[in-house]
Amino acid sequence: MKLLAIDCAANLCAACVYDAAAKRELGRSVLDLGKGHAEHLMAVIGEALQEAATDYAGLDAIAVSVGPGSFTGLRVGVSTARGLALALKIPAIGVTTLEALAADAASAFRGRAVLAALDAGREEIHAALYDETSVLTYGPSVITLAEAVAVATEHSAVLAGTAAASIAAVAGPGFDLGPRTATADIVTYARLAAAKGAGERPKPLYLRGADAKPQAGFILSRQRD
Template sequence: MKLLAIDCVANLCAACVYDTAAGKELGRSVLDLGKGHAEHLMAVIYGALKAGATDYASLGAIAVSTGPGSFTGLRVGVSAARGLALALKIPAIGVTTLEALAAEATATFPGRAVLAALDAGREEIHAALYDETSVLIYGPAVTTLSEAAAMAADISAVIAGTAAMQIAASAGRAFDIGPTTATADIAVYARLAATKGAGEKPKPLYLRSADAKPQAGFILSRQDHDPAKRELVSGKDHGPKENKS
């Protein structure tokens, strides 16, 4: 079966075609955008299909990175994956950023526990801990830097993700370090999705609410259009005008 994997959770807009039977990548397309995933994703997908000498009709599944990551990027990627899956009548499979980073670290350090950790700002860490057999034993969750450092030190875990160096510094000791990027290689998502198979429809993994929120101080109360009521509310009672003629 041929599987299309897409990833928009961080700066990359990436797609690849993966042969699940042969266990190999057939072709990919990757742009380092930062922003603008919505405008470029379909062209990136087309580039991956062309590089993999395949087309939409030949696909058997869609894989997508589900975060944690950029709020906008997550929505773009997951929406595209679910839309394509619905149109093609094939399953969509979600893979979290943390499990992909952990899998990439495991490829370099097999048989080791891995703490996948992303710097979430506000002195918070998005983390997930996997044991020596890649079974999830903690998270995905929001934790503090000190808690993440204690977790990694307790079992001498390999650390992966953008918070890896911070955690090592906080623990004050050396660790084996996996990828320190915000997302894994696109082929890792494809490989993990092929192993998972079809399940629930993918949805964005939001570990905390969005940073942008309505500013309550600028919300205006509804005004009453009855002039008499407006005068009462303002505390003014003009009364009848004096006839000065």
């Protein structure tokens, strides 16, 4: 089975083609954009397909990062994945950024619990805890730094994600750090999706509402007939 994995959850606009039977990445394309995923995603996908020497007809599933992450980036990635899956009549499979980061950390620290934690601003952290067998045991949730420290300490967890260093600084010495990025390697999403198989259609994981909201003073009242 060949999967196309795409990730627009954070700064990267990334795609890869993965052969699940051979457990081998066939091709990838990654841009570090910050913004502008919508303008570049289809070209990035095209480059990954070209490097893998395949096309859309050769795909059996679409994997996509569903967040938490950039509000706009998630909408771009998930809507593209669902659109391609519908057109190609193949499943779309969602993978959270937290489980992907935890998987990357677990590959380096086998047999350890992992706390994947992303700095969400406003002194908040998006976090999820995975046990020694990579099973989700807590979250995804919005928590404070103090709560993250408590969870990490209780489980002697490896720390991963953009909030990992902040948690370690408060928790004290002795904590191992995995990737401290906002998203995982693109092939990790493909591997996790292949292991999951088809399920519910993916949708963005928003742990809190969008920062940009209409100002009340500019909302027009509905006119009566």
